[in-house]
Amino acid sequence: MAGTDSKQPLVSRAGPKVVLIKAQMGENIGACARAMANFGLHDMRLVAPRDGWPNESARPMASRADHVLDRVEVFAKTEDALADIQYVYATTARQRDMSKPVFTPHEAAADMQARVAAGEACAILFGGERAGLDNNDVVAANAVIHIPADPTFSSLNLAQAVLLVGYEWFQTLDGVDELIRPGIKSPPAKAAEIAFFFERLEDELTKGGFLHPPEKKPAMVRNVRNIFQRVGLTDQDVRTLQGIISGLIRRRGDKS
Amino acid sequence: MAGTDSKQPLVSRAGPKVVLIKAQMGENIGACARAMANFGLHDMRLVAPRDGWPNESARPMASRADHVLDRVEVFAKTEDALADIQYVYATTARQRDMSKPVFTPHEAAADMQARVAAGEACAILFGGERAGLDNNDVVAANAVIHIPADPTFSSLNLAQAVLLVGYEWFQTLDGVDELIRPGIKSPPAKAAEIAFFFERLEDELTKGGFLHPPEKKPAMVRNVRNIFQRVGLTDQDVRTLQGIISGLIRRRGDKS
Numbered sequence: 101m102a103g104t105d106s107k108q109p110l111v112s113r114a115g116p117k118v119v120l121i122k123a124q125m126g127e128n129i130g131a132c133a134r135a136m137a138n139f140g141l142h143d144m145r146l147v148a149p150r151d152g153w154p155n156e157s158a159r160p161m162a163s164r165a166d167h168v169l170d171r172v173e174v175f176a177k178t179e180d181a182l183a184d185i186q187y188v189y190a191t192t193a194r195q196r197d198m199s200k201p202v203f204t205p206h207e208a209a210a211d212m213q214a215r216v217a218a219g220e221a222c223a224i225l226f227g228g229e230r231a232g233l234d235n236n237d238v239v240a241a242n243a244v245i246h247i248p249a250d251p252t253f254s255s256l257n258l259a260q261a262v263l264l265v266g267y268e269w270f271q272t273l274d275g276v277d278e279l280i281r282p283g284i285k286s287p288p289a290k291a292a293e294i295a296f297f298f299e300r301l302e303d304e305l306t307k308g309g310f311l312h313p314p315e316k317k318p319a320m321v322r323n324v325r326n327i328f329q330r331v332g333l334t335d336q337d338v339r340t341l342q343g344i345i346s347g348l349i350r351r352r353g354d355k356s
Numbered sequence: 357m358a359g360t361d362s363k364q365p366l367v368s369r370a371g372p373k374v375v376l377i378k379a380q381m382g383e384n385i386g387a388c389a390r391a392m393a394n395f396g397l398h399d400m401r402l403v404a405p406r407d408g409w410p411n412e413s414a415r416p417m418a419s420r421a422d423h424v425l426d427r428v429e430v431f432a433k434t435e436d437a438l439a440d441i442q443y444v445y446a447t448t449a450r451q452r453d454m455s456k457p458v459f460t461p462h463e464a465a466a467d468m469q470a471r472v473a474a475g476e477a478c479a480i481l482f483g484g485e486r487a488g489l490d491n492n493d494v495v496a497a498n499a500v501i502h503i504p505a506d507p508t509f510s511s512l513n514l515a516q517a518v519l520l521v522g523y524e525w526f527q528t529l530d531g532v533d534e535l536i537r538p539g540i541k542s543p544p545a546k547a548a549e550i551a552f553f554f555e556r557l558e559d560e561l562t563k564g565g566f567l568h569p570p571e572k573k574p575a576m577v578r579n580v581r582n583i584f585q586r587v588g589l590t591d592q593d594v595r596t597l598q599g600i601i602s603g604l605i606r607r608r609g610d611k612s
Contacts, residue, residue, distance in 0.1 A: 136518070137506065137507060137509040137511055138506060138510065138511075138512055139505060140506045163511070163513075165509065166511075199590050199592065199593060202536055204527070204536055246535075247396045247523075248527065248528070248535045249526065251535065253394055253420075254394065255394075255419070260391070260394075260516070263516055263519065264520070264523055267503075267520055267523075270504060270506070271460070271462070279502075279504045280458055280504050296486065296565075334476065336455065337455060350449045
């Protein structure tokens with residue numbers, strides 16, 4: 101899909117279709133394609149794009165998401181674009197009194213994931229740059245996605261709205277946590293290794309006269325141990341700290 | 357803050373600072389300002405912006421987030437920009453083996469919200485367009501924010517990264533749910549109203565010969581009731597449906 105990249109995409113299963121209704125600028129369509137590709141969405145449908153399709157001003161902004169642009173489907177009317185769809189989400193910036201479920205992007209993603217997993221064909225509608233979705237398009241939807249933003253500055257551009265909804269969709273996929281934390285490279289240190297480090301540290305600190313006078317030593321030792329325990333030491337950390345002790349001892353030896 | 361808009365922002369409390377390190381394009385700095393304003397973030401710091409500051413190519417892309425641009429602070433070095441900061445998050449696109457906490461934007465926002473509420477000064481670092489943060493900047497941070505994206509197409513632009521982190525921050529604020537669902541305009545219908553509607557509907561359907569033969573009537577009634585019960589009817593919905601019955605009866609009368 102993405103050219104020469106040898107990594108595997110996280111999903112092969114079809115995600116929701118992204119339906120842009122009366123999008124105006126080719127650049128924005130391209131930016132939407134990029135945002136979709138970032139989050140594993142590959143199916144874009146355009147309804148009555150202002151400047152027709154294909155539109156070569158989309159490509160530079162797609163930033164190599166050519167695989168999304170190359171399979172865009174174009175429709176004259178919203179109802180045609182939704183003919184094979186079973187559950188439709190309308191993304192709106194404004195409140196509409198429509199008596200249908202209103203989801204945040206986070207809630208919508210969970211709902212969508214369950215539907216897609218059950219084999220339902222889902223689509224997410226986004227309106228044009230100027231006016232967003234018109235009421236008829238919202239009526240055609242089963243649910244509304246409302247992106248919460250600062251009431252004094254709530255205007256998101258089209259690609260940003262697609263990005264946020266795509267981002268939430270992606271978070272619901274299996275394997276995302278492994279992307280973020282792909283196995284800890286150095287495992288947490290065992291208590292015995294940490295105890296051994298503390299004993300050596302305290303022994304050397306005592307030799308250096310730091311843990312003095314003796315009646316204050318227990319409290320000082322506790323303070324020192326607390327500092328290092330807060331770190332959540334790994335095996336590698338303990339080795340590094342042992343090296344630091346060795347280095348500092350050598351320097352002390354030089355001076356004496 | 358946002359000019360003539362009379363709505364109240366959701367936050368007055370200081371949020372985290374957004375620190376852009378070696379940002380290149382003024383346009384991208386402007387787009388970051390807009391993304392920040394969308395999500396209630398107002399404090400931007402620039403470290404060594406390539407084209408200096410102020411940079412008038414930032415303003416059109418800020419799309420009226422002038423209040424963010426007007427209070428930008430500029431620093432020569434990352435350490436200067438972080439001098440008064442108590443907890444630093446570094447946003448990275450790539451894995452780094454740094455043995456420090458790795459958060460998703462969602463997790464980072466919760467952590468940040470708790471720190472800000474406790475009066476801690478927090479900052480979020482974002483690297484330049486080409487290379488992201490260098491390792492020294494990541495070392496200077498207390499934690500890493502990693503945005504999960506499709507491994508085959510994981511490159512987010514700068515403003516998109518700011519948008520996603522800002523979006524998650526905003527979701528943690530009090531009052532967000534009220535923005536999305538500001539009181540249901542029409543309350544859910546009471547069971548008695550729905551029962552009255554069903555009785556009338558079934559009465560009219562019987563007169564129309566639809567609920568026939570009589571031995572199948574109970575199952576047919578159940579099916580009809582199930583359809584409408586799934587809707588989650590409001591007062592207004594029930595009034596609309598009563599109107600539909602009246603309308604259909606009138607038409608039937610016309611024909612007979």
